Amino acid sequence: MIELLPSILSADFAHLADEVAAAERGGGTVIHVDVMDGHFVPNITLGPPVVKSLRKATRLPLDCHLMIENPDEYIPAFADAGANWLSVHYEASRHLHRSLELIAHHGMKPGVVLNPATRVNLITDILPMVHHVLIMSVNPGFGGQSFIPFSLDKIRRLVQLRQELGLAFRIEVDGGVAHDTVAAIVQAGADLLVAGNAVFGDGHPERDARALLAAARKGAGE
Numbered sequence: 001m002i003e004l005l006p007s008i009l010s011a012d013f014a015h016l017a018d019e020v021a022a023a024e025r026g027g028g029t030v031i032h033v034d035v036m037d038g039h040f041v042p043n044i045t046l047g048p049p050v051v052k053s054l055r056k057a058t059r060l061p062l063d064c065h066l067m068i069e070n071p072d073e074y075i076p077a078f079a080d081a082g083a084n085w086l087s088v089h090y091e092a093s094r095h096l097h098r099s100l101e102l103i104a105h106h107g108m109k110p111g112v113v114l115n116p117a118t119r120v121n122l123i124t125d126i127l128p129m130v131h132h133v134l135i136m137s138v139n140p141g142f143g144g145q146s147f148i149p150f151s152l153d154k155i156r157r158l159v160q161l162r163q164e165l166g167l168a169f170r171i172e173v174d175g176g177v178a179h180d181t182v183a184a185i186v187q188a189g190a191d192l193l194v195a196g197n198a199v200f201g202d203g204h205p206e207r208d209a210r211a212l213l214a215a216a217r218k219g220a221g222e
Helices: 013-025 048-057 071-081 096-105 120-129 151-165 182-188 205-220
Strands: 003-006 031-036 062-067 085-089 109-114 132-136 170-174 192-195
Touching: 003 013, 003 031, 003 205, 013 031, 013 048, 013 205, 031 048, 048 062, 048 071, 062 071, 062 109, 071 085, 071 096, 085 096, 085 132, 096 109, 096 120, 109 120, 120 151, 132 151, 132 192, 151 170, 151 182, 182 192, 182 205, 192 205
Parallel strands: 003 192, 031 062, 062 085, 085 109, 109 132, 132 170, 170 192
Antiparallel strands: none
16 A cells, blocks of 8 residues: 655744644654764754654654664663654664664664665565555755666565565655656655655645545555
């Protein structure tokens, strides 16, 4: 099932609750929260206090994507703030197995994230532990970037591994998800679509979320 995960990175933070509510009316089913520390990626965004406030504003699951150094130190704080899904980067986790166990221990659904240059085969051994794999289809740090085409091959490889291993993890894609890319993305096998600029960029999140989700489902033949 194709799901749209509106990314608040592109929302108007002065009206965040309203923006999230509009994206939900447009069909968003999970809210994606990009957490950046200015070290692992070249941008600084938000932390547990904003997640805690957002938790009060929506009943939708909160999908927190940690683009930070030393993610293990912050996992308990995001759990306390109300995060439902929590993903960490392969590239930022010295002990990825331990990090995923810690996320699950705190009652959240664990995910692993791969930067564009990181090969899918590097995470084969931990795939049974994860709820979702997030493929970065841009270099992380900023919204509004163009989709990197070879990301489609990584999605297809994940579909193949999921089938070979008899697993049920979701395949999430973040970066450049827009009307001109979404059909190819879902046809490759992604089912969780993170979209920021395409939902919030023009100031009409309900309309634009609905249109993007319709395009995705049409592309997938749903």
